Amino acid sequence: MSKPTPIRTLLASLIATKGWEGRVELHQVFTFWDELLGADIARQAQPHVIRKTVLWVRVSDSVWMQQLHLLKGMILEKLNSRLTKNKLTDLRFQLDSSLGMDAGRREEQPARSAASPSARQKMEFEALLASIQDDEIKAAIRKCWLKTGNLRE
Numbered sequence: 807m808s809k810p811t812p813i814r815t816l817l818a819s820l821i822a823t824k825g826w827e828g829r830v831e832l833h834q835v836f837t838f839w840d841e842l843l844g845a846d847i848a849r850q851a852q853p854h855v856i857r858k859t860v861l862w863v864r865v866s867d868s869v870w871m872q873q874l875h876l877l878k879g880m881i882l883e884k885l886n887s888r889l890t891k892n893k894l895t896d897l898r899f900q901l902d903s904s905l906g907m908d909a910g911r912r913e914e915q916p917a918r919s920a921a922s923p924s925a926r927q928k929m930e931f932e933a934l935l936a937s938i939q940d941d942e943i944k945a946a947i948r949k950c951w952l953k954t955g956n957l958r959e
Contacts, residue, residue: 827891828892829892831889831890831891831892832859832889832892833856834888834889835856835885835888835889835894836853838888839852839853839885842884842885842888843881843884847874849866849905849906850865850867850905851863851864851865851866851870851874851899852864852902852905854900854902856894858895859892859893859895859896860894860895860896860897860898861885861894861896861897861898862897862899862900863897863898863899864901864902864905865899865900865901865902866901866902866903866904866905867903867906868901870906871901874897875899878897882894882896882897923952931948931951935947935948
């Protein structure tokens with residue numbers, strides 16, 4: 807009886823036969839992204855998909871998207887320094903608001919109930935709303951403010 811062939815050997819043979827070495831290497835970006843860019847950026851931006859030689863990156867918000875866009879050249883250079891066969895030619899960014907949150911907060915987000923604002927916060931906010939004449943707009947802004955839960959002193 808012959809020994810079974812390890813799956814690693816079979817996959818390596820298939821990849822070589824099909825000429826996929828460069829494509830497979832490009833996808834290694836997913837394995838070293840966090841290490842290469844650091845924990846802070848990795849919490850806010852994650853590689854999502856590679857189309858041809860363009861890496862699409864999911865980003866937590868527009869501020870981070872703008873920052874990463876400004877750093878695009880440096881990020882591409884860092885990523886390509888780890889690749890040998892094929893190189894990434896561009897990075898594209900798309901918003902994904904679920905990034906940048908703890909896993910627990912990500913799960914509770916859809917049914918999230920905001921922390922109640924303090925009496926002082928309510929008073930200050932109502933003072934700001936006083937300058938708005940339209941009651942319907944006031945109500946919408948108030949609802950939005952309470953829904954965000956991003957109340958900070």
